[in-house]
Amino acid sequence: MRQRLPYGPPGAFCVFPTAIGHCALVWRSPGVVVGSALPHGSAAATRDAMHRRYPSVAEAVPDGVLASAVASITLLLDTGSADLTGIDLDLSAVPEFDRRVYEVVRTVPAGVTLTYGDVASQLGSPGAAQAVGQALGRNPFPPIVPCHRVLAAGRQVGGFSAGGGRRTKLRMLDAEGVHLEHPTLFEL
Incomplete structure (x- = not known):
């Protein structure tokens, strides 16, 4: 897990379906994850939770490494088998x-x-x-x-x-x- 310096505020998020419900991924360019969420009961509730936690983010369609991250998270939650260690996390705000x-x-x-x-x-x-x-x-x-x-x-x-x-x-x-x-x- 590489430590990153702050890039500024999160830029975008997406909500996606999995076997356990709708999850979310929040990122900033260039493909660094700043947060994620397990289901909050429905897609709308998960979306609302992301807006509360990250008020400045806009919903977007992930591409490149972020689309791969969504696919890997979905695979893990659907089948129990996926390696998420390659997903780059911004830990700058983490104690x-x-x-x-x-x-x-x-x-x-x-x-x-x-x-x-x-x-x-x-x-x-x-x-x-x-x-x-x-x-x-x-x-x-x-x-x-x-x-x-x-x-x-x-x-x-x-x-x-x-x-x-x-x-x-x-x-x-x-x-x-x-x-x-x-x-x-x-x-x-």
Whole structure:
């Protein structure tokens, strides 16, 4: 993940359908992602959330590397299999600790999970599991920074700040072949 200097305000965003709902990608030229979002309930709600978070952005059709990023995100959420590590992120507004957390989490491949404590240990701060969880709760790049692959101790789901909460996290993990909870008769 290359650190970028600020390029100015975000320039554009798009909303696109996936298996879990309409997601969004926000970028600035030349093809650097400044944010993304998991579904907010509908395409319109996701679009509104992007306008609130980035008031100056205009909706646009991505091309080049940004179109490839959208295709890769869609593939990951549809099939559970895609590598998003090549997507260039602007981390200039991200605090140093959060940046370090995202760098570790970004190396976790689809179908693999870590705990908040595992991430803290990899950072050299074994007592910082709660701080890792807070950093992931602020993740401006889901699922490019795959915070859904980080679990609480004992392989418990833990929290998830995206729309749909734990259910969305479980659905994303399930698509990647990680099965933490079995459905009940009422969820079949």
